[in-house]
Amino acid sequence: KNQVEQSPQSLIILEGKNCTLQCNYTVSPFSNLRWYKQDTGRGPVSLTIMTFSENTKSNGRYTATLDADTKQSSLHITASQLSDSASYICVVTLTGGGNKLTFGTGTQLKVEL
Amino acid sequence: GAGVSQSPSNKVTEKGKDVELRCDPISGHTALYWYRQRLGQGLEFLIYFQGNSAPDKSGLPSDRFSAERTGESVSTLTIQRTQQEDSAVYLCASSHTGGGNTGELFFGEGSRLTVL
Numbered sequence: 001k002n003q004v005e006q007s008p009q010s011l012i013i014l015e016g017k018n019c020t021l022q023c024n025y026t027v028s029p030f031s032n033l034r035w036y037k038q039d040t041g042r043g044p045v046s047l048t049i050m051t052f053s054e055n056t057k058s059n060g061r062y063t064a065t066l067d068a069d070t071k072q073s074s075l076h077i078t079a080s081q082l083s084d085s086a087s088y089i090c091v092v093t094l095t096g097g098g099n100k101l102t103f104g105t106g107t108q109l110k111v112e113l
Numbered sequence: 114g115a116g117v118s119q120s121p122s123n124k125v126t127e128k129g130k131d132v133e134l135r136c137d138p139i140s141g142h143t144a145l146y147w148y149r150q151r152l153g154q155g156l157e158f159l160i161y162f163q164g165n166s167a168p169d170k171s172g173l174p175s176d177r178f179s180a181e182r183t184g185e186s187v188s189t190l191t192i193q194r195t196q197q198e199d200s201a202v203y204l205c206a207s208s209h210t211g212g213g214n215t216g217e218l219f220f221g222e223g224s225r226l227t228v229l
Contacts, residue, residue: 034218043117043204043220044156101218103148104202105155 004104021107023073023090034091116223125227134190134224138207148204195228
C-alpha cells in the first residue's frame with residue numbers, strides 16, 4: 001500500500017527558533033512531492049513542489065529537501081513566526097498524474113512566544 | 114474568480130437528509146478534485162474531474178455520494194441520506210493541468226458538514 005508518513009505528529013517551538021519536519025514515503029513510482037501549509041479552518045496552501053530530480057526547493061523561510069533514493073523529504077522552517085502555527089502536509093504523486101496524490105496526515109506545528 | 118470558492122462554508126443537517134456542496138474552481142482550470150478531511154485526519158480523495166473526460170470516482174465511499182461537473186465550470190458534491198460519519202470538511206481543489214503533473218493544486222476553504 002502506498003503511504004506517506006510524517007513526523008513528528010505535533011511540535012511546539014518558541015518564536016524565532018528553527019525546526020525540521022519529516023516525511024517518509026513508499027509511493028512508487030514517484031513523480032513529485034509537495035509540501036502544503038494548512039491553517040486551522042482553512043484550505044491547504046502550496047509551499048513547494050519538487051520533482052524526483054530536485055534535491056531542494058526554497059520558498060522564503062521554508063526550505064524543502066528531497067532524497068529520492070531513501071524516499072525521505074524534510075521541510076525546514078527558519079526563524080519561526082507565530083503565523084507559522086499550522087498543519088504541514090506532505091503530498092506525494094505517483095507517476096501518471098491525474099488523481100494519484102497521496103496525502104500524509106500532517107505535522108501540527110505551534111509557535112509560541 | 115480569484116480563487117476556488119466553496120459553499121456553504123458550514124452546513125448542519127439531520128441524519129437522513131440530503132446535502133449538496135458547491136465548488137467554483139479557478140477560471141480556466143481543467144482539473145477539479147473533491148477531498149474529505151475528518152477531524153485530525155489527512156485528506157481522503159473522493160473524485161477527480163479532468164476536462165471532458167469521464168471522472169475518476171474511485172474514492173467515493175458509497176453510492177450515497179455523487180458529484181457532477183459541467184464542462185470546466187462549477188461542480189456539486191451530493192450526499193444522500195447523510196449519516197453521522199459523513200461529518201467532515203469537504204475540500205475542493207482545482208489545477209490548470211492534472212495535478213499529478215507539477216500543476217499546482219489550489220484549494221478552497223472547504224465546506225464543514227455536521228450531521229446530527
